[in-house]
Amino acid sequence: MTRPIIVFDLDGTLVETAPDLLDSLNHCLGIAKMAAVDEARLRSYVGMGGKVMIERAFAAQGAPLTEDHLAELLVAFLEHYTDNIPGRSLAFPGVEAALSRFEAAGWIMAVCTNKYEALSRKLLDALGLSPRFAAICGQDTFAFRKPDPRHLIETIRLAGGDPERAVMVGDSFTDIETAKRAGIPVVAVDFGYTDRHVREFEPSRIISHFDALTVAMAEKLVAGAA
DSSP: OOOOEEEEOOOOOTOHHHHHHHHHHHHHHHTTTOOOHHHHHOOOGGGGGGGHHHHHHHHHHOOOOHHHHHHHHHHHHHHHHHHTTTOOEEOOOHHHHHHHHHTTTTEEEEEESSSOOHHHHHHHHHHHHHGGGGEEEOTTTTTOTTSSHHHHHHHHHHOOOOGGEEEEEEESSSHHHHHHTTTTTTTEEESSOOSSSSGGOOSSSEESGGGGGHHHHHHOOOOOOH
C-alpha cells in the first residue's frame, strides 16, 4: 500500500516570510517614491503574491498604477526578494518537530505553493528543510496553480503519494478551496496570511500551533475521507 502523504503550503503555513516580503514591497515603494507600508495593514495580503501586494499598497495610498509600472515594480520586487533569501524568514514554531513526527511515522511529505518553485526551493534550502520533502511544487511547476485542484493532485503524484491517502495543510482560502476541490481533507493554521479567519472557509480541522498537528489526527482525516 502507498504510504500516506501530507502536503504543506509554504508562506504563512510552514514559514513566516512576511517580514522579508514586506521589505521587498517597501523597496519597490521606495523606487516609486511612495511611503512605506504598515506591516500590520498589509500582512493579510502577503500570501497573495508580489503583484497583489504592490496593487494593494498603491490602492491604500490612492496612487495610480499602470500595467507597465506594475510590471517594472514586480521585477524589482522579485529581484530584491530573491537576493535576500532567507533574510528574516523562519519556520513557524513546532514545524520541525511536526515534520519529524510524520517522517518517523513513514509519511511522505511535500510542498504545494503559489510561490515560484525556484524561490521556494531556495528558501527551504536556506532553512535546511528541503531534504524533508519528496516534492516541492510552485506556481510555475505545472500549467496550473492553486486553487486548481490539479496543482495539489499532481504534487502528490510527483511525490509518489496517493490522493486518496492525503492531507493538506494551509493557511488561506486558496489552500482550503484547493483541497476541497481535490476531495482531500485540509488542516488550516490560524496564524497565517488571510484577511478572514480560516474558520469561515470550513476546513476539516483548525490548529493554532504545529504541536497540534499529530499523526493520529492526520490518520483520522484520511480514514474519514476514504
